[in-house]
Amino acid sequence: MIKISFIIALILNYSCTKENPEENQTSLKLTPENLVGEWRKIGAFKSTDSSGVDLSNENLMNSMDDCRKDDIYKYIVSNNSSNIIKWGYGNNICEDEGQEKNQFIEIGTWTLDERGSLNYNYSDVQEAYRILKLDREELLIRKKSGILENDTIKYYIEKYKRLN
Numbered sequence: 578m579i580k581i582s583f584i585i586a587l588i589l590n591y592s593c594t595k596e597n598p599e600e601n602q603t604s605l606k607l608t609p610e611n612l613v614g615e616w617r618k619i620g621a622f623k624s625t626d627s628s629g630v631d632l633s634n635e636n637l638m639n640s641m642d643d644c645r646k647d648d649i650y651k652y653i654v655s656n657n658s659s660n661i662i663k664w665g666y667g668n669n670i671c672e673d674e675g676q677e678k679n680q681f682i683e684i685g686t687w688t689l690d691e692r693g694s695l696n697y698n699y700s701d702v703q704e705a706y707r708i709l710k711l712d713r714e715e716l717l718i719r720k721k722s723g724i725l726e727n728d729t730i731k732y733y734i735e736k737y738k739r740l741n
Contacts, residue, residue: 605711607693609654616650616716617667620736623724627732629709629717644671649740651681659686662697694721714739 605611621637638646647667654660665681685699693708695718710717716737723730 603712605713607689607691607708607711609652609660609689611711612652612689612695612716613654614652615740616652616737617647617740618650618735619738620734622734622736623726623731624734625729625731627719627723629719629732629734632734632736642671644669649681650737652687659698660688661685662687709734 618638620632622632622634623637624632624634626632644666647669649665649667651663651665652660653663661683662685663681664684666678668678670678685697687698688694688696689708695706695708697704697706705721706718707721708716708718716739717734718737719732719734723732725731
């Protein structure tokens with residue numbers, strides 16, 4: 578009888594501590610603190626669907642050099658100044674660029690409001706995005722303004738995977 582109780586206790590403990598994949602896909606509140614961390618871009622699309630649900634178009638990253646396909650973007654919240662975004666190489670380093678793996682360069686600042694407006698400032702360039710999805714594993718953003726191509730408005734959408 579003790580063995581059966583022990584086995585049941587093990588099963589219950591395992592099922593309660595096992596990571597729930599659905600929990601990782603629960604939408605997070607759109608706050609800077611939930612965006613903080615390292616993200617790898619895994620997709621770039623031009624889509625007529627501004628919601629980002631239909632990303633059946635070709636992934637534009639397929640035509641990029643391998644050394645650009647695993648770049649990492651690090652979002653940092655700063656209490657003293659603007660929030661910082663840094664960029665660094667993943668495992669594949671582009672030759673002759675003088676940067677090493679896990680070395681990050683500050684490329685600009687960012688802001689995020691509760692409505693999902695994500696704004697980047699690089700030197701003298703500002704880019705406005707809308708967060709379409711943010712959970713523990715994935716970030717999906719699109720440029721706020723669409724581009725007219727062949728009488729059709731297309732939206733540039735980027736997909737990221739959380740690394741930490």
